[in-house]
Structure formats: structure tokens, C-alpha cells
Amino acid sequence: MGGGFLGPVRGYLSAFAPLSGGVWDAAGDDPPPRVPSNHGDATLRYDDEAVPRIEADDETALCFAAGYAHGADRLFQMDLQRRQMRGQLSAVVGEATLDSDRFHVRMDFATAADATWGLVRDTEAGPLVEAYCEGVNRAREDLPTPVEFELLDYEPAPWTPADVMLAEKQIAWTLTGSFRTLRKETLRAELGPEAAEAVIPDRLDHDATILGHTRATDDWSVPDGDALRAPVSDPDDDTSSRASVATDPELDGWIAGVEPPAWAGSNSWAVGADHTDSGESIMANDPHLSLMAPPVWYEQVLRHPDYQVRGVTFPGVPFVIIGENDRGAWGFTNAGCDVIDFYEYETRADGAEYRYGDRWRSFEVESRTIDVAGGPDRNVEVKKSVHGAVLSAGAGGDEFRSELGVAWTGLSATNATNGILGINRSRDAEDVDEALREFGEPTQCFVYAGRDGSVRYRVTGRVPIRRTGGETVPGTGVFDGSAREGEWAGYTPYGESSWEGFIPFDEMPHDDDPDYVGTANQRVVDDDDYPYYLAEDYSEPFRGIRLWERLDALVDRGDVTPADLRDLQRDVRDGRLEHYRPVLEDARSELSGDAHSDLDAVLDWDGEATRDAREPLLFVRFLDAYEGRFVADGLSGLDGRRDASAYAPNQWVLATLGDEWFAPDRASAAADAFEKARERVDAGGWETYGDYNRTAIDHPFDQSFLNYPRYPTDGSAATLFNFRVESGAGSSWRQVCPMDGTTSRCILPGGNDGNVYADDYDGQLRRWANGEYKPMDREMRGDLAVRFAGGDGE
Amino acid sequence: MTAAGDRPTRWIATGLAALAGVGLASVHWLGLVAGAALVALPQRTTARGVAAGVGFGLLVLVATAASLSLAGGLDVALAMTQPLGVAVGVAVVGGAVGGLARGVV
Numbered sequence: 001m002g003g004g005f006l007g008p009v010r011g012y013l014s015a016f017a018p019l020s021g022g023v024w025d026a027a028g029d030d031p032p033p034r035v036p037s038n039h040g041d042a043t044l045r046y047d048d049e050a051v052p053r054i055e056a057d058d059e060t061a062l063c064f065a066a067g068y069a070h071g072a073d074r075l076f077q078m079d080l081q082r083r084q085m086r087g088q089l090s091a092v093v094g095e096a097t098l099d100s101d102r103f104h105v106r107m108d109f110a111t112a113a114d115a116t117w118g119l120v121r122d123t124e125a126g127p128l129v130e131a132y133c134e135g136v137n138r139a140r141e142d143l144p145t146p147v148e149f150e151l152l153d154y155e156p157a158p159w160t161p162a163d164v165m166l167a168e169k170q171i172a173w174t175l176t177g178s179f180r181t182l183r184k185e186t187l188r189a190e191l192g193p194e195a196a197e198a199v200i201p202d203r204l205d206h207d208a209t210i211l212g213h214t215r216a217t218d219d220w221s222v223p224d225g226d227a228l229r230a231p232v233s234d235p236d237d238d239t240s241s242r243a244s245v246a247t248d249p250e251l252d253g254w255i256a257g258v259e260p261p262a263w264a265g266s267n268s269w270a271v272g273a274d275h276t277d278s279g280e281s282i283m284a285n286d287p288h289l290s291l292m293a294p295p296v297w298y299e300q301v302l303r304h305p306d307y308q309v310r311g312v313t314f315p316g317v318p319f320v321i322i323g324e325n326d327r328g329a330w331g332f333t334n335a336g337c338d339v340i341d342f343y344e345y346e347t348r349a350d351g352a353e354y355r356y357g358d359r360w361r362s363f364e365v366e367s368r369t370i371d372v373a374g375g376p377d378r379n380v381e382v383k384k385s386v387h388g389a390v391l392s393a394g395a396g397g398d399e400f401r402s403e404l405g406v407a408w409t410g411l412s413a414t415n416a417t418n419g420i421l422g423i424n425r426s427r428d429a430e431d432v433d434e435a436l437r438e439f440g441e442p443t444q445c446f447v448y449a450g451r452d453g454s455v456r457y458r459v460t461g462r463v464p465i466r467r468t469g470g471e472t473v474p475g476t477g478v479f480d481g482s483a484r485e486g487e488w489a490g491y492t493p494y495g496e497s498s499w500e501g502f503i504p505f506d507e508m509p510h511d512d513d514p515d516y517v518g519t520a521n522q523r524v525v526d527d528d529d530y531p532y533y534l535a536e537d538y539s540e541p542f543r544g545i546r547l548w549e550r551l552d553a554l555v556d557r558g559d560v561t562p563a564d565l566r567d568l569q570r571d572v573r574d575g576r577l578e579h580y581r582p583v584l585e586d587a588r589s590e591l592s593g594d595a596h597s598d599l600d601a602v603l604d605w606d607g608e609a610t611r612d613a614r615e616p617l618l619f620v621r622f623l624d625a626y627e628g629r630f631v632a633d634g635l636s637g638l639d640g641r642r643d644a645s646a647y648a649p650n651q652w653v654l655a656t657l658g659d660e661w662f663a664p665d666r667a668s669a670a671a672d673a674f675e676k677a678r679e680r681v682d683a684g685g686w687e688t689y690g691d692y693n694r695t696a697i698d699h700p701f702d703q704s705f706l707n708y709p710r711y712p713t714d715g716s717a718a719t720l721f722n723f724r725v726e727s728g729a730g731s732s733w734r735q736v737c738p739m740d741g742t743t744s745r746c747i748l749p750g751g752n753d754g755n756v757y758a759d760d761y762d763g764q765l766r767r768w769a770n771g772e773y774k775p776m777d778r779e780m781r782g783d784l785a786v787r788f789a790g791g792d793g794e
Numbered sequence: 795m796t797a798a799g800d801r802p803t804r805w806i807a808t809g810l811a812a813l814a815g816v817g818l819a820s821v822h823w824l825g826l827v828a829g830a831a832l833v834a835l836p837q838r839t840t841a842r843g844v845a846a847g848v849g850f851g852l853l854v855l856v857a858t859a860a861s862l863s864l865a866g867g868l869d870v871a872l873a874m875t876q877p878l879g880v881a882v883g884v885a886v887v888g889g890a891v892g893g894l895a896r897g898v899v
């Protein structure tokens with residue numbers, strides 16, 4: 001959506017005319033001081049960081065007011081996200097988003113959200129969600145339309161409970177939607193099984209698992225696997241004896257373009273009371289997501305007579321997702337569990353029917369229209385099987401697979417909404433445990449610290465146990481859906497699931513009393529120590545290794561303080577340096593002159609990715625160039641129509657690949673990459689890492705007046721202080737929460753108010769870039785913005 | 795409807811027209827054209843009418859800037875290159891078009 005946004009915009013005059021233009025109206029978005037409500041009294045204050053502080057005696061009044069604040073501060077962002085998930089972006093931005101819309105319509109996330117609302121409506125959360133939506137829509141009526149709507153010349157539709165559920169689907173898809181299975185099968189088919197395993201191995205060789213770490217999580221109770229009637233077959237085996245089939249390049253290109261990025265991750269840790277200076281536990285969390293203007297998170301304080309909670313939520317969702325209440329603090333990191341599978345079918349009747357076991361069934365087919373601004377509307381066929389959505393593109397034939405069924409837990413009704421509500425209300429760790437039973441998606445590593453000294457670690461969400469006949473199988477290949485391979489018992493896409501065939505809650509990986517725990521998306525548990533197939537792969541362990549190293553040292557020293565954990569969140573040691581040392585040393589013999597000197601400087605570097613150093617600049621640019629060289633050399637055997645870079649190994653694996661992957665050998669490839677890195681550094685005019693490693697956080701419109709300013713910062717994709725300059729991602733929220741009664745600290749990469757005219761539009765960004773924090777208190781302070789009055793609070 | 799020959803009356807009429815015009819322009823973009831037409835009518839000639847219309851357009855721009863300044867958004871608005879360009883264009887062209895009304899009465 002970048003650049004030239006005025007082209008398709010109609011109604012210039014009503015948007016931009018002086019005095020009457022809507023773009024100028026948005027500058028004055030102060031809400032009316034008194035707003036009638038059907039849900040009882042509430043007050044909305046904004047502090048000097050634009051954080052709403054909302055107080056009410058009734059939860060529906062609280063949620064109505066929260067909805068009002070979200071509608072006032074983030075309405076365009078909410079609408080854009082809803083449009084993405086519903087496949088309605090092209091209706092306002094034109095043909096550029098057609099691929100995305102086709103994908104989201106054909107996955108039919110909207111119907112999954114409807115099913116989810118059908119499940120949630122009659123629960124405790126139902127009336128609260130409805131009150132929240134009323135609040136959003138009241139703000140939508142009371143306040144000037146945000147600038148972005150004026151620029152695109154459309155009015156937002158009312159916010160609905162299904163939209164709230166859709167926000168849950170969006171984050172769940174972002175964190176667990178992956179087509180890795182298909183990529184690996186394509187590699188097997190086109191480069192051979194050994195090459196596929198070398199480039200995309202299922203497990204990485206390290207010892208930094210979350211569970212089983214000596215002195216920290218080594219006394220967790222290993223489940224006995226009661227839900228298994230048969231042992232899991234060897235993950236190294238294919239799911240069937242069938243030969244691997246590559247995905248059609250056209251289908252490959254389409255889904256690669258809409259696949260959630262693989263870098264979504266996070267850090268979270270907790271240190272138990274025995275090891276802290278105060279004698280109370282401390283926890284920290286920083287989720288790594290897209291860095292956006294405005295931020296992906298919205299910060300809020302909710303005060304109810306029974307609980308006070310502060311933290312962040314996704315705009316469009318009423319409850320605090322990551323944060324703390326008066327009894328404890330919690331956070332999430334992505335667990336990497338495998339909750340998606342792919343199926344192929346034997347078909348007949350020109351593809352209208354598919355065999356499922358002994359019977360032939362008709363695909364459910366429905367025609368939908370995608371509205372396109374400035375172009376012809378498009379018809380899309382939404383096709384479904386017993387497993388879920390059916391995606392297709394390309395001609396297929398014997399060589400390629402062009403149609404696939406997709407089963408994903410999020411296509412079913414899920415109940416994360418009540419899970420999150422339960423955590424907001426929780427009084428102790430047992431309440432939290434109970435709330436997490438409801439948390440169907442996404443699969444996350446949950447870390448909790450209570451003011452009663454408790455510490456919890458648990459993997460949340462529903463993970464399927466795949467069965468082929470009587471045998472349980474891993475989800476590492478494409479299943480023969482017609483032969484009923486890889487079945488998920490108790491799963492109903494676009495409806496309510498019983499989840500009877502999933503890993504039972506009590507057998508999901510957890511430690512109810514870790515001394516301390518560190519999670520950074522590394523392997524949850526060694527396969528030998530856990531009876532169920534949990535994940536196809538896990539993230540690179542650079543952060544996980546460093547996290548355990550530093551937590552161990554802190555606990556050895558003792559008397560851990562919140563300041564220690566803030567320092568840990570600011571850790572910028574890049575573990576990739578040691579991992580790539582053999583590669584760099586190989587390159588050394590091939591270089592001379594200034595390049596040789598520069599390489600020596602990198603080899604002598606301490607690995608601290610700080611803004612004022614030159615070595616990290618050379619190193620990260622070398623990594624990019626080296627990956628590019630590998631793609632050109634090592635993946636040249638892939639079908640030429642594919643984007644080979646989508647098949648690149650992760651950086652842990654890349655360092656382990658030897659001469660056979662490069663032409664003529666690894667040393668010369670690494671030397672060439674280093675030379676190229678130096679050229680790019682010179683061409684960019686960068687002297688130090690901070691010249692290159694700068695915040696580049698842009699609004700979806702990519703207009704200078706909407707984009708955030710650029711600030712130099714530290715850290716890299718592999719450091720705990722996480723910033724990925726090339727992919728525009730990193731720590732999207734940082735919190736450090738001591739349970740000793742002192743004030744927690746937090747920071748957002750931007751500002752809480754999404755109105756470009758607001759003083760706080762980017763108010764926290766510089767502090768975020770510098771690793772600073774602000775207080776995270778739950779007081780009802782700040783200027784009174786709105787008094788909600790009326791109703792009986794029922 | 796012209797007030798030719800009566801300078802103070804013309805000034806008063808122009809002032810009142812400008813006041814009414816700003817009110818109209820704050821409601822709808824056509825109000826800017828209508829306001830420009832109103833301020834043009836008391837002028838002696840069509841050329842002066844067009845000039846008064848353009849002047850009125852610029853007055854509306856100043857009023858917009860004042861309004862944005864009061865709301866604390868002037869600096870952001872000044873950074874909006876494209877919308878700002880359209881606003882200036884609308885003020886000048888709309889004012890001139892409205893000012894042409896002097897020629898048809």
C-alpha cells in the first residue's frame with residue numbers, strides 16, 4: 001500500500017478542502033466529556049503516555065469504556081486488520097492486495113471467527129465482548145473519522161463480536177500458520193531427501209531446551225502419554241511410503257507470498273523467589289512481532305473492584321493479553337507447536353468429489369466476490385473438505401501437487417477469549433491454570449509469576465495427535481486424505497470441536513514450580529523426554545542459549561533484581577558470531593588487504609551488537625550476502641519458477657553446511673560474501689552499526705507524515721534485545737514485573753495513540769530504541785477524558 | 795446586488811460575506827466556492843471579484859491553520875505534502891471560481 005495513495009482516492013475535495021476536509025478534522029479528536037452508556041458508570045482517563053486508565057464497578061461498563069478507547073485511538077488499524085483477515089483489502093486499496101484477499105477468503109477465517117463467536121456468545125465473556133463492541137461503535141459515531149479513512153475515502157463498518165474473534169484468529173495464524181511441511185516436501189522431491197534434511201532439519205543440535213534445564217526446569221513431571229494408544233512413529237520416517245511430490249510453483253509462489261513470517265518469536269523468563277534480592281519472584285516478557293505505526297499492541301489499565309490489570313492487548317480485543325494484575329504477571333512466547341497439516345485427495349467428477357475412506361464426498365463449494373477498488377471485482381471459489389480449507393493454484397499434473405486440503409486448529413471454534421478473561425481476573429496460579437484450560441489457540445509458552453511466590457511455565461493451546469489407522473504419526477509430510485492418513489479426532493473445521501483426540505491439557509509440557517525458567521522460542525523439550533509429537537521444528541536457539549547462560553549466571557550470583565532482568569532484556573550479545581567463526585576463518589585465507597583487516601576485526605569482536613561499533617555492521621551484512629550466495633549455489637537445483645530464497649535454511653543451519661553446497665567451496669563463497677558485505681556497507685554510506693541499524697517503523701501507507709522517525713538502536717535478529725532491521729520486526733513490547741510491590745516497567749515501540757496528530761503518536765519510540773522503560777503502575781491517574789453514565793450496570 | 799459607489803458599504807458587505815463564507819466553508823467544500831462568490835459580489839469589477847475570491851480562499855487556509863494550531867496539529871498538517879497541496883489548490887481555484895460569480899450578476 002505504499003506510495004501514490006492519492007491515485008485511487010476519490011473525494012479529494014471532501015477529504016482535503018481547507019476547513020471542511022476530513023483530514024484536518026481529525027486533529028481535534030477530543031471525546032465528549034460525558035457519554036451515555038447502557039452498561040453503568042465508568043471513567044476513562046488518559047495519562048501522559050496516552051494510556052487509557054479505565055475504572056468501573058461493573059465489567060460490562062469496563063469493557064464498554066475500553067471499546068470506546070480502542071475506537072478512539074486505533075479504529076483504522078482495527079479495520080485494516082479485519083479487512084486483511086476477511087479478504088477485503090482490495091476493496092479499499094485496489095489490485096495490489098488481491099493475492100492476500102484470495103488467500104484469506106479461501107481459508108475462510110471469517111467463518112471460523114463466526115463459529116468462535118457462536119461458542120463464546122453464551123459464556124461469561126460474551127456480554128463483555130458485546131459491550132466492548134458497543135463502546136467501539138459509540139466512539140466511531142462520536143469522534144472525527146481517522147485520517148486514514150479520509151485518505152482512502154471510505155467509512156468503517158460497525159465493529160462486531162465476530163471481528164473480536166477474528167483478531168484472535170489473526171494472531172493465532174501469524175504465530176502458527178506455516179507451510180514448512182510443503183517446502184520440505186518440495187525440497188525432498190527436487191533435491192532429494194538427504195538435501196532436504198540438511199537444509200531444513202527438524203531438530204537443531206543444542207542443549208538449551210526450555211524443559212529439562214539443570215537446576216531450573218529439570219524437575220518437571222514428564223507425562224506418561226496416556227492419550228496414546230500407539231507409540232509415535234519415527235519423525236524421520238515419511239508419513240507414508242509415497243514418493244515426495246513438489247508443490248506446483250504457482251501454488252508455491254502464492255502461498256509463500258501470504259505466509260506469516262518465520263521470525264515471529266519472543267523472550268519470556270521468570271526467576272523464583274528463592275533467587276531474588278526481594279524474596280519475591282520476577283518475570284519478564286518481550287514478544288517479537290512486526291514493528292508498526294501505530295504499534296501492534298495497545299496498552300491499557302482496567303480497574304474493577306475485584307481486580308486491577310495493566311498490560312497490552314491487540315486493538316479490537318477487550319482484555320489484557322500480556323501484562324500484570326494485582327496478583328501476578330504473565331507473558332507469552334511462541335511455542336512452535338505443529339497445529340497445521342496438509343492433505344491431498346483422489347478426486348473424480350472433474351475435481352468436484354473426493355474419496356474419503358470408502359466413500360466419495362462432494363467438496364463444499366461456494367462462490368464469493370472480492371471487491372476491487374479501481375478494477376473489476378473477482379469471483380473466488382471457496383472450497384472445503386472434511387479437513388478444512390482446500391487451496392489450489394497451477395496446472396498440477398503428475399509432477400506437481402496443485403491442490404491441498406489444510407487443517408489448522410484455528411479453523412475451528414476456539415475459546416482463547418475466556419482464557420484471557422480468566423487470566424485478567426485470576427487471583428493465584430491455580431486460577432491461571434484453570435483459565436489456560438480454555439486457551440485453545442495459539443500454542444504458546446506461558447510464563448507466570450504470582451505475588452504469592454508461585455512461578456508457572458506451560459505450553460498452551462490444542463495440539464493434535466495425528467493418527468493413520470491405529471498408529472500415531474508426526475505431521476511432517478503431506479497426508480493422503482483419501483486414505484484417511486493423519487486424522488485429528490475431535491476436530492471440526494468451521495464448527496465446534498470436542499478436541500478429544502488432542503494432547504490432554506494435563507499432559508501438555510509444563511512445570512508448575514520451576515526455580516527459574518527461560519523461553520526464547522527454542523526447543524520446548526527433547527523428543528526423547530516427551531511422549532507426544534509436538535512440533536515439526538523450533539526456532540534457531542541463539543537467544544535461548546544466551547538466555548540460559550545469563551539466567552544461570554544471575555542465579556549463581558543470587559539476589560536477582562528487576563534491574564538485572566532489564567539488563568538481560570537489553571542483552572546484545574550476538575551468538576551467531578561464535579557459530580560462524582569457522583566459516584569466517586575459512587574466508588580469512590582467501591582475503592587480503594583491507595578486507596583481511598576488516599575480517600580480523602570481526603573475528604576479534606566481542607559479539608556485542610552495539611550501535612557505535614563497526615564490526616556488527618560488517619557481520620550482519622556478511623550473513624545476508626552469505627545466505628544469498630548459498631541460495632544461488634546450493635539451491636540452484638530447484639525449479640526455476642520458484643523463489644529459491646524462500647527455501648533458504650535458517651542461520652543456525654547455514655553455518656553448518658559445507659563445501660558441497662558452494663561453488664567451488666565454502667571458503668571462497670564466504671570470502672566473496674565478505675567482500676560483498678564491505679561493498680554494501682560502503683554503498684550505504686554506513687560507518688557504524690547504528691548508521692544501518694535504525695528504526696524503520698512505517699505506517700501501512702508509507703507516507704512520511706505517518707511514518708515514525710528513525711533512531712539508531714542496538715541488537716540484531718539473534719540477540720535478546722531484539723531488532724530485525726531488514727524485516728521491520730523486534731520487541732513489540734517489553735515488560736519487567738517484580739512481585740515485591742515495586743512498580744513494574746514497560747515500553748512500547750511507538751505511541752499508544754494511533755492518531756497522527758496526537759502528541760504521543762511516536763512518544764515512546766526513542767526510549768524504546770535506547771532500551772529505556774516507563775513505569776507500569778495501575779493507578780487511576782491522568783486527566784479525566786470521558787465519564788460514561790447511565791444504565792443499571794447489568 | 796453590487797454595492798458600487800459606496801466604499802464603506804462594500805467593505806462591510808465584504809466582511810459580512812467573508813464571515814458567512816467561512817461558516818459555509820467549514821461545513822462543505824462547496825461552501826468555499828459559495829463564500830468566494832459572496833465576497834466577490836460587492837466588488838467593483840469581475841477582476842476584483844476574482845481577486846477577492848482568491849483572497850477569501852487564502853483566508854480559509856489561514857482559518858484552517860489557526861484551527862489546526864489550536865488543536866495542536868499544525869506541525870503534522872504542514873508535513874502532509876500531498877493533502878496540503880490539494881488544500882492550497884482547492885483554496886485558490888475554488889476561490890477564483892467563486893469569484894467569477896461577480897461577472898454573471
